[in-house]
Amino acid sequence: MKLIIPIFVSMMILFSCRPEAQTSARRIVxxxxxxxxxxxAVNKKSATMSILYGxxxxxxxxxxxxxxxxxxxxYTLVTWQYHENPLFYGSNINGELLSVEKLAVKPGKTDYQVESGKVLPVNGVLLDTEKRKNYILGYRPSIMP
Amino acid sequence: MDLKSNNLMKITTWKVVAVLVAIFVVLQCINEPLETKPVTAEIEAPAAVAAIFERACYDCHSNEPELPWYNQVAPVSWQVNKDISRAREVMNFSEWEKLTKGEQKGKLWGILNMVKAGKMPLERYALLHPGARVTPAEVETIKNYVLSVTGDQPADSNTINGANKAYDEWKGLKTITAPVSPNGITYSDAFKSWKVISMTTLYDKSMRVIYGNDIAVKAIETENFHPWPDGAAVVKAVWEQVENEYGEVRPGKFINAQFMVKDAARYKDTEGWGFAKFNGQELKPTGKAANFASISCISCHRQLAEETGYLFNVPLKLNL
Known part of the structure; x- marks a missing residue:
């Protein structure tokens, strides 16, 4: 009986001071x-979003x-999987990074490499390297006053 | 207690009651009744949807409130009238058709998100008016209606031609003198060199790229949202969606650029965020008065995005 209070106090300390579970979840920019x-670009078939930087x-x-x-x-083409925005139904937002493609124009040639991830098909077709280069070089800038 | 002090106490009690009654009566004399306004342009929605709106929303969001009598007795009426005036400013079903089609769609998605998240009707209202609560089945009814009105439709040739025309116009444009929002936020294209914090689509009708300055990016990476540090700035650029030959959606006409600038002392009414919206290629600022954001933008941000410090488009938290 004498032990009840010390045990109760110890349990309180133990549970109240336990640090929050460590998680590796992060927001990445x-x-x-x-x-x-x-x-x-947004590809609704593969639920992906891409940004072309240059x-x-x-x-x-x-x-x-x-x-x-x-x-x-x-040029750098970055592609993410998208998901429904948990804060606003009706909106999708980019999530996991799927691929990073790099393209560099050099005298007489254009180098293309997939820096990370795997490139997905466009319109159901996996473009070969030459077509992929043309696809990337064909982007028209977005209107940005 | 002797007889004399007993009588004194009775008299004192009566005096107190008399004073309270007098104050109450005076309060009623200075009680400004709720402004009555005509129903000029009521929303036209299917009967089942209209019935939900009327039952759950109309007391505050229309010119036809049907409130029990005690709501108009001071001092209760002061808070009730203030709430209703504010609610009507944000969204008024009796003046719905005065809004542009685009504004109506935006409001409908706002309504859907508010009821879906259980943020509307407000809890303090629902406690006194339990019949106003919206059931999950009714949320579904509203959702189906909103989707039917604003749902996914492929861009037609007008959209594509409009995008091409807008693109040519933009290329020929000279630099625009920096427009200023009524609250003093000046447009600057410095955001083009900031990092992109996220990319979004909305209702399958628009696509957005959201930029953050260094302070904002650091706040995101360190989850420092409560409150966001002063000086953080986020700009969301918005375009129409246009489908291309690859079956993808690309940006078409530029719709607007939306700024959120954190300055806790300056923007006290809007949770420390200064809002600005610059529309079209001419970047025409939204709002007539400096307080425009306190009766429009902040309502949804406050109710639905509290957990991220009132921003909808911070990057998702991902397990790595």
Whole structure:
């Protein structure tokens, strides 16, 4: 009987001081370095969202839209899975990072590499490297006053 | 207690009651009745939906409140009238058709989200008016109605042609003199060099890219939302959706850029956030008076996004 109070007090201390369960859940902001947004796309079939970033040379080439790409232009296409926004029904928001593709225009050639992840099909077709390059280079900048 | 002190106590009690009654009567004389306004442009919705709105929302969000008599007795009436005036400013079913189609759709999605999250009717109202609560089945009825009005429809040729025309116009545009929102927030395109914090679509009708300055990005990464640090700024750029040859959706016409700037001392009425919206390629500011956001923007942000410090579009929390 004498032990009841000490046991009760010990239990209170034990449970009240227990630290919150550690979780690795985090909010991530993608860092595109010195590249800025050229445009973006949503693929409803695969529930993905993409943003195409580029440096100034890439942006200017996309804006000119004449198919001429000067050496030095660099592009990054980032793709995420999207989900329903838990804060607002009717809205979708990007979630897990699926892939990062890099494209660099060099004299006489264009280098393309998948920096991370796996590239998904477009319209049900997995584009080969040349078509994928054209797909990325074909983005028209979003209107941005 | 002797007879004399007993009589004194009775007299004192009566005096107190008399004073209270007098105060009560005076209060009624200075009690301003709720402003009565005509029903000029009532919402036209299917009967089942209209019935839910009338029962659950009309006491505050229409010009036809049917409140029990005691709601108009001071001092209760002061709070009730203040609540109703504010509610009508935010959304009024009796003046619904005065809104543009776009505004109506926005309000409908707001209504759906409010009732779905159980934020409306307000708890303090529902406690006294339990019949106003909206059941899960009724939420479903509202949802089906909202989807039928605003649902997913592919962009037609007008949308595509409009997007192409807007794009050509934009390319030919010279720099626009920085417009200023009525609350003093000035448009600046500095956000184009900020990091993108998220990307969203809404109702399958618009697509958005949301940028955050360094203070905002740091707050997101450290989950520092209560409160967000002063100086944090977030800009959401919004476009129409246009489908391309790859079966994807790409940005079409530019709709607006929405700013949220954190300054706790300056924007006390809106949880420390200054709101601004610049519309169309000419970036026309939203709002007639400096307090426009306190009767529009903040209502949804306050009710639905409290957990992230009143922002809807912080990045999702992901397990890594």
């Amino acid at each position: 993608y860092d595109a370095g010195d590249q800025q947004v050229i445009s973006h 440096n100034a040379a890439a942006y200017n080439a996309a804006l000119a839209g004449n198919g001429t790409h000067q050496p030095g232009a660099q």
